[in-house]
Amino acid sequence: MIPGLSNLNFRRHGYVPLLCIIVLTLLLIIALFPEQIAPYAQNKRFLPYMDPDNAHLLGTDDMGYDILTLLVYATRISLTIGFFAGGLSLLIGTATGILSGYLRGWVDDMIMGITDITLIIPKIPAIILIAAYVRPGIWILILVLGLLSWETTARVVRAKTMQISNAGFIMSARCLGFPSRSIIIQEIIPVIYPVILPKFMLTIAGAMISEASLSFLGLSDPMMESWGKMISDAFTHGGFIREMWWWFLPPTLCICISVLAVTRLGMMYETDEQEIVSE
Amino acid sequence: MKATSPFLEITDLSITFCTPGQDIPAVSKCSFTVKKGTCMAIIGESGCGKSVIAHAILRILPKNSLVCGTIRFRGCDLYQLEISDMEKIRGSDIGIMFQSPDRALNPIYKIYRQVKEPVTVHQTVSWEKQHNHILSMLKKSGFFDPEKAASLYPCQCSGGMNQRAVTAIVLSLKPELVIADEPTKGLDTARISDVQDSLMEVIHEDRTLLLITHDIRLARTIATDIVVMYAGEIVESGLADDVLSDPLHPYTKGLIQSLPENGFIPIPGYAPPLTDLPKGCRFAQRCPYASDICHIKPAQPGILKGRVIRCHQY
Amino acid sequence: MSSVLIEGKNIYKEYRSGLTGLKHTILNNCSIIVYTGETVGICGPSGSGKTTLGRILACLEEPDSGEIWFQGVNLTLTSQRIKNEIRKKIQVLFQDPGGTFNPVRKLEVTMNRLLQLPGVTLPKGGWEEVLHDVGLQTEILARYPHEISGGQAQRLALARILLVKPELIILDEPTSGLDISVQAQILRLLKDIKKRDLMTYIIISHDKDVLSFMSDRILNLENGTLKLASQAV
Numbered sequence: 001m002i003p004g005l006s007n008l009n010f011r012r013h014g015y016v017p018l019l020c021i022i023v024l025t026l027l028l029i030i031a032l033f034p035e036q037i038a039p040y041a042q043n044k045r046f047l048p049y050m051d052p053d054n055a056h057l058l059g060t061d062d063m064g065y066d067i068l069t070l071l072v073y074a075t076r077i078s079l080t081i082g083f084f085a086g087g088l089s090l091l092i093g094t095a096t097g098i099l100s101g102y103l104r105g106w107v108d109d110m111i112m113g114i115t116d117i118t119l120i121i122p123k124i125p126a127i128i129l130i131a132a133y134v135r136p137g138i139w140i141l142i143l144v145l146g147l148l149s150w151e152t153t154a155r156v157v158r159a160k161t162m163q164i165s166n167a168g169f170i171m172s173a174r175c176l177g178f179p180s181r182s183i184i185i186q187e188i189i190p191v192i193y194p195v196i197l198p199k200f201m202l203t204i205a206g207a208m209i210s211e212a213s214l215s216f217l218g219l220s221d222p223m224m225e226s227w228g229k230m231i232s233d234a235f236t237h238g239g240f241i242r243e244m245w246w247w248f249l250p251p252t253l254c255i256c257i258s259v260l261a262v263t264r265l266g267m268m269y270e271t272d273e274q275e276i277v278s279e
Numbered sequence: 280m281k282a283t284s285p286f287l288e289i290t291d292l293s294i295t296f297c298t299p300g301q302d303i304p305a306v307s308k309c310s311f312t313v314k315k316g317t318c319m320a321i322i323g324e325s326g327c328g329k330s331v332i333a334h335a336i337l338r339i340l341p342k343n344s345l346v347c348g349t350i351r352f353r354g355c356d357l358y359q360l361e362i363s364d365m366e367k368i369r370g371s372d373i374g375i376m377f378q379s380p381d382r383a384l385n386p387i388y389k390i391y392r393q394v395k396e397p398v399t400v401h402q403t404v405s406w407e408k409q410h411n412h413i414l415s416m417l418k419k420s421g422f423f424d425p426e427k428a429a430s431l432y433p434c435q436c437s438g439g440m441n442q443r444a445v446t447a448i449v450l451s452l453k454p455e456l457v458i459a460d461e462p463t464k465g466l467d468t469a470r471i472s473d474v475q476d477s478l479m480e481v482i483h484e485d486r487t488l489l490l491i492t493h494d495i496r497l498a499r500t501i502a503t504d505i506v507v508m509y510a511g512e513i514v515e516s517g518l519a520d521d522v523l524s525d526p527l528h529p530y531t532k533g534l535i536q537s538l539p540e541n542g543f544i545p546i547p548g549y550a551p552p553l554t555d556l557p558k559g560c561r562f563a564q565r566c567p568y569a570s571d572i573c574h575i576k577p578a579q580p581g582i583l584k585g586r587v588i589r590c591h592q593y
Numbered sequence: 594m595s596s597v598l599i600e601g602k603n604i605y606k607e608y609r610s611g612l613t614g615l616k617h618t619i620l621n622n623c624s625i626i627v628y629t630g631e632t633v634g635i636c637g638p639s640g641s642g643k644t645t646l647g648r649i650l651a652c653l654e655e656p657d658s659g660e661i662w663f664q665g666v667n668l669t670l671t672s673q674r675i676k677n678e679i680r681k682k683i684q685v686l687f688q689d690p691g692g693t694f695n696p697v698r699k700l701e702v703t704m705n706r707l708l709q710l711p712g713v714t715l716p717k718g719g720w721e722e723v724l725h726d727v728g729l730q731t732e733i734l735a736r737y738p739h740e741i742s743g744g745q746a747q748r749l750a751l752a753r754i755l756l757v758k759p760e761l762i763i764l765d766e767p768t769s770g771l772d773i774s775v776q777a778q779i780l781r782l783l784k785d786i787k788k789r790d791l792m793t794y795i796i797i798s799h800d801k802d803v804l805s806f807m808s809d810r811i812l813n814l815e816n817g818t819l820k821l822a823s824q825a826v
Contacts, residue, residue, distance in 0.1 A: 167692055168687045168689055168690075168691075168692030168693035169692060169693050169694055169695045169696070169703075171653060171685070171687060171693070172685070172687060172750070174653060175651060175653060175680065175683075175684060175685050176681070176684070176707065176710065176753070176754075177677060177680055177681040177710055178706075178710065182709070186706060187695055190695070190697050190698065191695065191696065191697055324772040324775070325742070325772055326742065464770060466639075467638055467639045467799035467800075468638075468799060468800065468801070470639070493772050493773060494773075495773060534773060534774055536777075537773050537774040537776070537777035537778075538773060539800075539803065539806060540802070542806075543776070543777040543781060543806055544777060545774055545775075545777035545778035545781055546777075546778075547778075549742065549744065549745070550742075
């Protein structure tokens with residue numbers, strides 16, 4: 001899944017990254033096969049507001065749905081949004097960053113202008129505004145989150161590209177007559193990917209949190225059962241008043257754990273990068 | 280301190296870096312002494328272990344290194360000292376000048392503050408005298424207008440001025456031993472003479488200088504004694520004039536031959552990697568005089584004409 | 594009289610400091626003529642613009658004004674396509690040879706990538722022959738750039754350049770930072786290659802000894818212009 005995992009060194013990084021990978025793999029399995037893992041079908045209804053017992057480990061909600069089932073199905077939504085929005089922003093950010101750092105001149109000025117404009121757009125209010133006009137389905141949400149979060153990646157990638165495009169190996173590749181496209185793909189990207197990867201992980205985490213906040217505010221698709229939506233439901237449909245912690249705590253924990261796992265994995269690559277620099 | 284004991288005495292020093300794959304013998308069985316008020320130059324190619332010795336003296340080697348042998352500074356074994364005592368010795372008794380002064384200075388502080396900080400930490404002079412001490416040090420290092428120089432940032436100074444500032448910092452603590460680690464590496468001719476001037480300034484006041492360099496011309500100008508290292512071993516040591524004018528060891532001869540004034544005649548081949556040293560003499564593969572015994576048995580240091588030399592020929 | 598290989602006419606180049614916006618003139622009305630087969634040394638203290646001049650001649654940077662002519666073609670006016678063609682004939686041997694190889698790749702990957710270039714083919718003897726010419730063995734290709742010494746890296750960089758079959762090699766401080774004995778080896782090697790391939794060199798260095806050993810004539814770069822410093826008889 002992630003390039004470079006093969007040379008993961010547990011002696012150097014400790015066992016936390018391994019734990020993160022296990023957590024993420026578990027979440028991924030849950031997201032891929034919710035039908036097999038969830039105890040009930042998605043639309044099966046029981047008595048509402050049931051306390052946890054053996055049949056319903058996390059009780060039921062106001063509509064009588066099994067909360068554990070909801071939680072399992074929500075994993076898919078939350079992870080999809082996180083990874084796709086992160087991926088989209090990674091793609092845009094890396095492409096613009098490398099282009100502007102490598103080509104410089106007016107291309108750089110233009111791209112950085114756009115980046116700065118994107119940077120000053122307040123994310124959540126903008127999404128709220130968009131939500132007011134378009135009914136945001138999952139793909140719209142991914143698109144918006146992805147399109148609004150690439151600018152930091154672009155800036156980091158640009159700085160790094162500028163730094164290495166004066167390095168001897170880029171100079172000599174240019175001198176030997178390699179076309180720019182080949183230099184970017186073959187020479188620049190392999191060197192800067194330790195910078196891109198932590199950024200990717202952080203964007204994933206950021207997208208998941210944004211999605212949760214939006215759903216909590218009730219601004220995303222009401223049919224989209226994500227973790228954020230579950231907390232929102234618990235809040236608005238009596239979960240908090242009845243102190244049904246088994247309703248709102250599990251999705252909260254899920255968000256925390258997945259965001260932590262993703263960020264921590266990214267941090268591992270960050271420390272790796274610094275070690276290369278200090279050498 | 281006994282009057283008879285030498286100033287800096289290194290006996291059978293071996294340094295090994297322990298890496299997961301294998302152990303790298305960076306320095307093997309090196310012994311030499313430095314007399315007070317002289318300049319000792321260690322010359323050799325990069326990777327021959329000369330910088331490692333400097334770092335070993337200050338005990339700033341990486342954690343995975345294994346040090347055997349003794350380093351005695353003014354008669355006391357540096358490796359028997361507590362870390363806190365060692366910290367006092369660093370800077371105030373033994374100062375080090377690294378290569379490239381532009382990078383050795385902190386770019387965001389003025390020169391004055393950079394000279395002041397070590398003086399404050401080590402409390403070399405009393406508070407009232409500090410200001411004058413700093414200015415006089417700057418003046419002594421070659422700034423004609425120390426007041427002005429003190430108020431500059433490193434980026435406003437030329438390379439030569441930064442070199443003088445670094446000298447001022449090192450000298451302001453009045454260390455008795457100064458170690459200069461590759462002070463001329465990658466510099467152009469004008470800068471080299473700047474460095475040379477500051478190093479002369481160091482020796483001037485009965486200080487001792489340990490010069491680590493691959494620049495033979497610099498060593499010839501400044502040094503009184505010289506140690507030639509090859510692949511972690513001392514191959515020849517003695518008085519600088521003797522060694523450089525009449526080299527005995529084939530490697531020293533080769534080095535002198537490759538100087539510009541001798542027409543750039545190179546030594547063939549490469550130094551062996553420290554991870555894979557030959558069984559016999561370490562220079563045997565490149566040596567024009569090598570005989571069978573050189574490839575089988577390592578040479579032992581012997582004494583000839585007042586010099587230590589490690590070669591089967593003698 | 595041999596033909597003119599490269600000529601720089603009235604090259605002007607300035608840099609603008611990012612913070613203060615102050616202009617700093619590096620090259621001012623700088624002209625140079627290099628004939629086929631000769632070795633021209635360019636001398637000057639650090640910061641005098643030697644490297645910038647080398648980069649401009651190698652088409653790695655554009656001059657602010659002035660013209661570069663290579664074999665009768667005005668490089669400042671031609672299309673990018675022709676310029677790319679010509680650029681291959683001018684190669685640069687950089688200082689800090691270790692940095693001229695991609696740090697995250699094994700050397701064989703970097704070297705094999707060369708063969709993707711149009712017109713670059715391995716001789717019959719393969720890498721062994723190429724590396725043997727510069728005094729290296731093939732096992733070096735299995736290493737990473739940081740695992741080889743400066744001298745070896747400079748030899749490999751030279752081998753790489755020779756594969757492209759250049760007509761002019763700009764040597765930018767080829768031995769700065771190398772040990773004295775290695776410096777002698779590299780300089781000797783460069784001389785041998787010049788004799789074998791009848792190569793033209795422009796050698797940039799601050800070391801007058803190196804320059805007088807290598808060059809037919811030495812130009813001094815002072816205040817942005819070149820002046821003849823010495824000529825071998």
